[in-house]
Amino acid sequence: MQEIMQFVSRHPILSIAWIALLAAVIYTTFKGLTSKVKVITRGEATRLINKEDAVVVDIRQRDDFRKGHISGAVNVLPNEIKAGNVGELEKHKAKPIIVTDASGMAAQESASLLNKAGFEQVYVLKEGVAGWSGENLPLVRGK
Numbered sequence: 001m002q003e004i005m006q007f008v009s010r011h012p013i014l015s016i017a018w019i020a021l022l023a024a025v026i027y028t029t030f031k032g033l034t035s036k037v038k039v040i041t042r043g044e045a046t047r048l049i050n051k052e053d054a055v056v057v058d059i060r061q062r063d064d065f066r067k068g069h070i071s072g073a074v075n076v077l078p079n080e081i082k083a084g085n086v087g088e089l090e091k092h093k094a095k096p097i098i099v100t101d102a103s104g105m106a107a108q109e110s111a112s113l114l115n116k117a118g119f120e121q122v123y124v125l126k127e128g129v130a131g132w133s134g135e136n137l138p139l140v141r142g143k
Helices: 002-010 012-034 042-052 062-067 078-082 087-092 107-116 128-134
Strands: 038-040 055-058 096-100 121-125
Touching: 002 012, 038 042, 042 096, 042 121, 042 128, 055 087, 078 107, 096 107, 096 128, 107 121, 121 128
Parallel strands: 038 121, 055 096, 096 121
Antiparallel strands: none
8 A cells, every 4th residue: 555655646647647547437437338329339230220220320521421421321410410400310210220420439429319309229330430441341422
């Protein structure tokens, strides 16, 4: 115990950083466990798309969406979801919804908003479109 106190007194910034990192990991883990939105793998996403007619919601900017997106994906920007302008998604409330972005980091907030808006089964694609294309899964260009 004395060694720990010596370390903390000699390296206060490093100690604070370590505690902050530990708190962030605990917070993120707890938030993920209590969230109604589940993060799914590409395999699970493919199964949902093929077997349960899931709708893919791509929240990237229009130019990025045109450069390559998952087949059948609907492009809805995060600010549209925040404003409640989900348009054609409204008719898919009972279907699984897979929210994706560039890397899987920004989709959680939009997915949570869709869940709060009454969408029953909302998922986030782990690693987003980057992970999808990294596994050589097909992307559609244009639209």
